[in-house]
Amino acid sequence: MTAALAFMAAAVCRISPVPPSPATPNKVVMGYYASWTRAGFDHTKVAYGYLTHIAHAFAWPDATGNLVVPPRFLYPELNAAAHANGVKMILSLGGWDNCAGFPGMSSTAETRARFIAQVVDFCEANGYDGVDVDWEFVSSAEEKANYVLFIESLGAALKARTPPLLLTMAVPANNYWGRWIDFERLADDFDFIGLMTYDYHGAWSNHSGHNSPLHAWGGDACGSVDETFAYIRGRQVPPGKLLVGLPFFGSSFDCGGWGQSFTKSEHLSYREIMGLPAAEWALDWDGKAQVPVMRRPDGTKIISFDDMRSVSLKCQYVKDNQAAGVIIWELSQDYRLGKPELLEVVGKAFGAR
Numbered sequence: 001m002t003a004a005l006a007f008m009a010a011a012v013c014r015i016s017p018v019p020p021s022p023a024t025p026n027k028v029v030m031g032y033y034a035s036w037t038r039a040g041f042d043h044t045k046v047a048y049g050y051l052t053h054i055a056h057a058f059a060w061p062d063a064t065g066n067l068v069v070p071p072r073f074l075y076p077e078l079n080a081a082a083h084a085n086g087v088k089m090i091l092s093l094g095g096w097d098n099c100a101g102f103p104g105m106s107s108t109a110e111t112r113a114r115f116i117a118q119v120v121d122f123c124e125a126n127g128y129d130g131v132d133v134d135w136e137f138v139s140s141a142e143e144k145a146n147y148v149l150f151i152e153s154l155g156a157a158l159k160a161r162t163p164p165l166l167l168t169m170a171v172p173a174n175n176y177w178g179r180w181i182d183f184e185r186l187a188d189d190f191d192f193i194g195l196m197t198y199d200y201h202g203a204w205s206n207h208s209g210h211n212s213p214l215h216a217w218g219g220d221a222c223g224s225v226d227e228t229f230a231y232i233r234g235r236q237v238p239p240g241k242l243l244v245g246l247p248f249f250g251s252s253f254d255c256g257g258w259g260q261s262f263t264k265s266e267h268l269s270y271r272e273i274m275g276l277p278a279a280e281w282a283l284d285w286d287g288k289a290q291v292p293v294m295r296r297p298d299g300t301k302i303i304s305f306d307d308m309r310s311v312s313l314k315c316q317y318v319k320d321n322q323a324a325g326v327i328i329w330e331l332s333q334d335y336r337l338g339k340p341e342l343l344e345v346v347g348k349a350f351g352a353r
Helices: 003-015 076-084 109-126 141-159 183-189 225-234 270-274 308-320 341-349
Strands: 028-034 053-061 088-094 130-134 166-171 192-195 242-247 249-253 265-269 282-286 291-295 302-304 325-329
Touching: 028 192, 028 341, 053 076, 053 130, 076 088, 088 109, 088 166, 109 130, 109 141, 130 141, 141 166, 141 183, 192 225, 192 325, 225 242, 225 308, 242 308, 249 270, 265 270, 270 341, 291 308, 308 325, 308 341, 325 341
Parallel strands: 028 053, 028 325, 053 088, 088 130, 130 166, 166 192, 192 242, 242 325
Antiparallel strands: 249 265, 249 302, 282 291, 291 302
């Protein structure tokens, strides 16, 4: 090679480097996209590079087995952007306040078949890669038996497609509601099982407490991420199917500490909590529960939530316990200062760039 050619080759190497291959999460990161957040959080704000799946929430069944799709739910731009970035789109069925139709739909072979056919057709017509079932909550022996029949039929219908469609479910974080789900029989039917490891305390509880403690704290019997994970593992679900729930929200209580009575509790997004005036709130850390706490110095209010530190610890828990990954409720709630602060922590914890 002449000196001139060598110089030119070196120059090309300097000005035309080969870009590194993008790194995507090496664990499942399934973020729920709530359809009602679209006006303030559209598809252009989603950080697809930190996700592997998006669960589009919610459609639901009516009692006669028809699929109910709310107005302005369909969002082809979201589906297209997700697929362009290698992210799978999952149709999420049910959700809080949308589950009244599940018992009737699942009660007969005819209504189950009608609903399943409509769900599969909807997925294939609109570019969904699978279905997430979020029945809150299966609550009797009869519903438990019908849920098994529904899931087995739905799973068979989804797997019969080419390519096969995924089936996931979101399950409650405590054994009171979990007892009505036949995990031992159904584990093989699901690709992933998302643990809703949050809302351990809230407006429904008789005392204040952490929203999503990683570990048990102060003798509280309402549960923790670790206790839920152990319970589900004890129900013969392999860790490689489990997704740990990460809340991008917190819960406030109008009292001064944990284990106290209160009159009002509210959900607040991470973005709202981080926007609270620093002069009026004190940030603390609960070393036992491994989550942050926000307090009013006058003792009138306390907030339990997750921040970048606690989310990082939960991601490490996922890795340490060989879980499949995480679910996130929900993607709009951590978007502040132009970026998804918590989702970035999650994605990078699992190897994304």
